[in-house]
Every structure is written in C-alpha cells, then in structure tokens.
Amino acid sequence: MANKWIEMVTGPLEQKKQYKQDKARMEALPEPYRTAATAMNRYFMYYGGITSGDTLIQMFTDLVDLWERAAVDGTPVQDIIGDDPVDFTETFAKSYQGKEWIDKERARLTKAFDEAIGKEKRS
Template structure:
C-alpha cells in the first residue's frame, strides 16, 4: 500500500532504478566518451520535450549503449555526432517519438488558426 502511494507521488521506482544505472554507466565511460555522453545526456533531458518516463528511460539506456559501444570499438566522437552535434542529438531524440508537453499547445494553436480562418471566410 505504501509503495503505491510513494510511486503515485514520485513516479515508478523501477524507472528511477534504471535511470540511476544508466547514469552510472555514463559516468564510468573513459574519456573523451564520458564528456560527450554526459553533455548529450544533459542536452536530451533539457531539450527533447519528452514527458513519458518509459520513453525517456528507453532513450537514455540507448544513449548509454551507444557511447559504451563507441568506447569499446574506439570510434571517434566526431564519427558518432558528425559536424553538427545538435542535429545529431535532436535526430536521436526524434527517434523516440512520444507525447511532448508542446503537443497540447500545438493543437490549441492549430485550432485557433482554423477558427480564425473560418471566421474570416464567413
């Protein structure tokens, strides 16, 4: 009973456990992969707009997988992110299409424009 109450307030504990594991994996990466992975992790959390916890966890687990594989293979950071790291990270996040906080406002804006166009045509 207490567990359900705690999860209702804080979110699923399993997600938190997975997040901490993935964060620890990123923290343990050798340089320069650790620096790149930490920067990308921060960027994704601040800009992806994803609000679904399961999707965020899946994305961050894949992020840790990506940088661990690069470290093992010796793939250069530039070979991973290319010339535009922002575009790479944004494209990476788009692969995890989920409901975003902006979706509500996009729908509201679109509806307002349609309403205005209908009123204009009357």
C-alpha cells in the same frame, strides 16, 4: 499500498532504478566517451520536452549503450557525431519523440485558427 502512493507522486520506482543504473554506467565510461555522453544527456534536459518516463529511460539507456559500444570498439567520437554535434544530438532525440508538452498548445493553436477561418467564411 505505500508504494502505489509514492509512485503516483514520483513516478514508477523501476524507472528511477533504471536511470540510476544507466547513470552509473555513463559515469564509468572512459574518456572521451564519458564527456560526450554527459554533454548529450545535459542537452536532452533542455532540448527534450518528452513527457513519457518510459521513453526518457529508453533514450537514456540507448545513449549509454551507444557510447559503451563506441568505447569497446575504439570508435572516435568524431566518427559518431560527424561534423555537427547539435544536429547529431537533436536527430538522436527526435527518434524518441512521442507526446510532448507542447502538443497540447499546438492543438489549441490549430483549433483557434480553425475557428478564426470558420468565422471568416461566415462573414
């Protein structure tokens, strides 16, 4: 009973466990992969807007998987991100885009313009 109440307030405990495991994996990455992964994760916090906890956890897990694989293979960071780290990071994040906070406002904006156009046509 208490777990359900706690999860209602804080979100699923499994997601928190997964995040902590992935965070530990990220911190265990050798340099320069740890720096790259940490930078991308930090950027996601500002760029994101993803509202689904499941989606966020999957994105973070995949981020750590990417840099672990690169470390194992010895792939240079530059070979992964290319010439534009912002474009690479935003493209990575966009592949996980689901419902965002701004979607509600986009719908509201569209509805307002539809109403304005409707009023214009009636005039």
